Amino acid sequence: MIERVLEQQRAISDVISADKKSRHLIPTWQDLEVLESVNQALHPLQDFTDALSGESYVSVSYVKPVLHLLKTSVLAEKEEDSDLTKSIKKKILEYLITTYENPATQEHLDMACFIDPRLKVSYISTDRVSDIKTRVMSEMEAVAQKERSSAEPEAQTNDPPNRPLKKAKKSLGSFFKAAPIPTSSFMHLSQAVEAELNSYLLSTAIDSEEDPLAWWKRHKITFPLLSKLARKYLCIPASSSPSERLFSTSGNIVTCQRTCLKPWRVNMLVFLTKNLP
Template sequence: ICKDLRPYSSVENEGFRALIAECEPRYTIPTRRFITETAVPRLYDEVKRHVIDSISKASRVAITCDGWTSRATQSYVTLTCHFISENWEMLSYVLQTRVLFGSHSGHNVGELLLEVFEEWGLTAKEPVLVTDNASNMVIAAEHAKLLHVRCFAHTLNLAAQRALKTTAVGRLLGKIRHIVTFFRKSALASQVLQEKQKLLNLPKHKLMNDVPTRWNSAFDMVERFLEQQPAICATLLSAEVRKNAKELWTMSDTDLTNAEDVAKTLRPLKVATLVMSEEKTPTVSIIAPLQAQLCQGSAEQPDDSGIVKEVKRALAQDLGKRYSNKSFLQMASALDPRFKALPFLTEGGRDDIFAAVGREAAELSEVREHEEHEGEHEGQTQPPPCKKSCALSDLFGETFSTELEQASQPSPITQAMIEVNAYRATEPLELSADPLNWWRKHEGVFPLLSNLARNTLCVPGTSVAAERIFSTAGDIVTAERSVIKPAHVDQLLFLNKNLKMYQRK
């Protein structure tokens, strides 16, 4: 029921009961009420305790948050939690799926976040909030006093949508969409298309239509159209299709060239979206270099066609105005051994970022040292033993011992800058390598920087983790289960996503 999202009523189905009776006639199948009110809640409580215990060991967490609407038109907000474990493994949990009553104002969402932080013990973990670019999410982060990172996948979607809405691209997509719709509605045309694909030795792929809310669906539609263009042209020119078609649109050579140019220009955004959707490797460190790379690639060239210039102009204008708080993103890139060269910054800019990294690492070290001392004092039941006295110690007091101690233990900021210089001198990591594995091996060499890296690289660059819950939720709140209670939706989503981690313990 939890792993496969089978309805609670499965235990009452005639076929299921017959199967169990055949496998083990002596087994008594639990009732639907027992599953709903006892078994699932009990398992939920067990897994929740495990999740809270796992999160308690994290030094910092990141939260992704997004809203969705069920078939019963109830508004839900789902939150996921991400952090890096002590052995440098990226861990992710679904925390909660709550119904949000009233308006989705930034204040209401912010209050919800504070309640969830309190319930799951996240308040002291300095949570970082990752959401889309919606204004209510920005206000919610300000209300909860959280560092806010905007989802880069959503940012790419906004930039690409702006490019797709330019006049020339809109007209081109309209022509392709008209032809694709004709093939999807005509069984005869689809059959002839398959024959032409076989004759021309083309992949037997179906034509794709676009979805307004997903720019990459328009890109996929154009790419598939270009891939199948020889078969499409042959089909539209065949006598049997022309005889049964009331109207057929054809693409001129200029249209085809424009389609190829648009696909080529937007392809880096599609690759970037796929890269940012990873959940097991750090992605926040990719945002700054990727944004710089895309902005550079959007610069107009003298030999660009008119439609390409329109697309690049729209992309450059939209991407250039995003991410006002670039210092955190650039620090994240500096702490990723793949991108620590920071080639998108000037030499002075690189020095400033690494100076900020050193200060942050030193401050984090001082905070942790202070917390450890407080913990020692709280756990101390007896006064510390008195130091043995001697004539020299009575004469000189702490003068020489203090000087020796200071000489042997540099200040946190000095130690941090020593580590920063040594870190910058190391060879950059290959782009295909795992930065967390690198930090696992070098944690002893860079103790201060590694602590800061663990606190920074745990932040996902997108809110994709929360958005992926929507498809799972659609398997729970179906038309047949539209009256399922919100508490059961929360339990099933939580268990479906977290059971695997719980069973690994």
């Protein structure tokens, strides 16, 4: 809005000056200077706002990199900035720091960055990396133990019936197949978790434009435990804009003329609206 006013200031002044009663509303040079200072501080944030509010794929893992970029580049004070511009930038940074200063929030953002193959430890402070690795390993072990405990009862209930089975014909490859080595004797759980984590950290970071969930889908066999943590953390959107758009879509479907729609039908219509090209 401010940018448009600055672009059309001459036309606005000509229109207002034509009426004697409204000539006092013509922007003065002080007003224009204030508008330019405000626009100079806020205009760079527009692109980040649009990007973070996207629906295609914007994960919470990108919040910390964006905050870092705002602090170091976008909202950094410049020599040519006016005092008002510097003050606005300073207030915005103070608000952002206060919003995300909670230790639990910081830890959650660090976990999301660590699981994102585009970022990993790039935006995690050096003194926090070891703590995040410890937490990731503990959650991986918890996932492995949960899978193991749920697999044991299933194996007991799926025992084959006590009846003679037809002997299968051996293939040529069966003569060269080695006997499976029990997992417990080959590698301890913590060692397996550490090996998977180190392998992930040594892998090449993907491009910032790629979808990390698509990458995890391709590598879920290579990193079976980490891929489950990726689904836990990377499914969180960076902002509430997608859910707000979803409520708006529901409001467009359930109108005054369509108040008798059943809930299940509303769910189907919203799903089709958001997923059909």
